[in-house]
Amino acid sequence: MKRLAKWRLISLFAILALVLSGCSGERFVSALRPAGEVADMQYDLMKLSTFVMVGVIVVVMIIFIIIFFRFRRKDESIPKQVEGSHKLEIIWTVIPILLLLILAVPTVATTFHLADVSPMEKKNSKVLTINVRSHLYWWDFEYPGQKLVTSQELVVPTNEKVYFNLKSMDIKHSFWIPAVGGKLDTNTDNINKFWLEFDDKRANEAGNLFYGKCAELCGPSHALMDFKVKAISRDKFDAWVTAMQGIKEPQKAQGDLAVQGQELFNQSCIGCHAVTSENKMPETARTAPNLTNFGDRSRVAGILDHNKEKLKEWISNPETYKPGNLMTGKYPKMSDQQLDALAEYLMGLKVQE
Template sequence: MKMLAKWRLLSLFTLMALVLSGCGEPYLSTLRPAGEVAQSQYELMLLSTAIMVGVIAVVTIIFIYVIMKFRRKNDNEIPKQVEGSHKLEILWTVIPILLLLILAVPTVAATFKLADVSPMEKKNAEGKTDALVINVRANLYWWEFEYPNEEIITSQDLVVPTDEKVYFNLKASDVKHSFWIPSVGGKMDTNTDNINKFWLEFDSKGADEAGGLFYGKCAELCGPSHALMDFKVKALPRAEFDQWVAGMQGVKEPVKAETATAQQGQEIFNNSCIGCHAVTPANTAPEAARVGPNLTNFGDRSRVAGVMDMSEENIKKWLEDPEAYKPANKMTGKYAELSEEELDALTEYLMGLKVQK
């Protein structure tokens, strides 16, 4: 009875795992593709799964049939011995080959299609690409997105147009990371010694289902805060994307603080934080000001440090002790202790860094 109870419990957990494996939000699920790349990979996954399930089903049926058909009827009966059957040998050699071909042909075709990044190499008369190209730089533990054609840089929030191919140059600043937007396409490593290239397409229908927002992850173990190395992807119609670009390009100098408290916060920022954080989106910012995330549109974001909801309270928590929320991040140990008044002032200034009106 105890053994039966254990088997029932095991069966229940197995069923729960099967059901839960199909759960997922539209903004963070590989099983709900929202783009051409994701759809292609999803279809290949379904094909391989169908082949595996088919093989298991056929083998199981044959196994049961053989057991029932050729079982020994009595102790004196010896079943007919079959040895060296050419038909069987040909059959179990040809069938796996055919199954491999059925899986290999579309896989290889999709691999070459998804690896075609030639449009990002073609320059026009202005020396720029007609295709949208984004340079992704992975850092411990945040992401930088540079739009070379548009001459702007942002961090943590990747903004892209829908229904067109977006090309990426991927590189890491420190250790190996991996760029992954589960709903839109498979991951690609970011290395320190070479640049990887690939493209994604963000489907407008899928973006609508996800509320125009997807989540990206680092898919390569990179340190203590690997699980917290997230970023957001805002997928916008082309017209709205162009408006966002124009808004970012319009920021030629840091946003000026309006209140006395915010002005005090700006002074604190300029005396310390500016050494690592830029507050203008121009891609001419010195490398020293790219040690930390670009904060030009910090006030427009919905998260602090990529993992905390945007609020004055959470900004203060982060400024007081970043190590508590992202262990081993580069900001840890590099900030001065601030009084409550200074924290309030710096928080107000940071929340005022907005581009979207």
């Protein structure tokens, strides 16, 4: 019975490992499916360390098996003692040193390469720099060179380095796009800097959409602090920037229901949410996501399907979907007609057809 129980437990773990190995494969959220230069380098380091560790285990097991069978005790005689063998001591001292060098040299070289953000710090630099600001539980993305601000969905060009300034506006979070590289903490008292590069071919395979997460435990909705990354060609990125720069004033609602929604938005929501891409408010005053291009997004609140029904559910009771969020209780309860009107207006906030 004990043996049967052990085999059941082993079978359970084997099935669990098989199931978990298939998680997130289609959505490009795995660090084991690299989609950029940084992710490639980190993946190569993971493979190198894994090969070294597996190699050590294999060699040790082979030596163990040989010794187990070859030097089994057959009589009462005492085997030859090898204490103080200079040859053996040199071998088991030199081999770990060599293994450490094999791991340390590429790791240190890669670390210094990934830490090089000098291009973004040069005067009149032309590289794309994005200021990432983390909040409970959403993300703010500012493009200072383009004078744009957006939220929850990061838009970047492919096949070029994109530089990031990371900071938190409340508590410690961590910016991570598993398939492309990272992660790096966002702190309240300093700005962390790094760069990523998004591979065009693998972006196309992923439908030009990657998934980012907060990788630092930050509260009850930590696991729901997601954001999306649209990786598109430079031409399409420039077109997106041009379209966004054209939204200097709130877009006019189309249709009677949307007009009612805009009036409701101006009464209840505009104190926290901006609907212009430039968003001249200082970053410390940005208490809620920018909604300029809300209709173009792929998720509501970063986690729900992007449709009117889910949007109305989110507005009705955000605490149900993101416990501890700062939107709960900021506006009066709305009727079904008000929710329909507000959803109609918000889903119409689009900058590109």
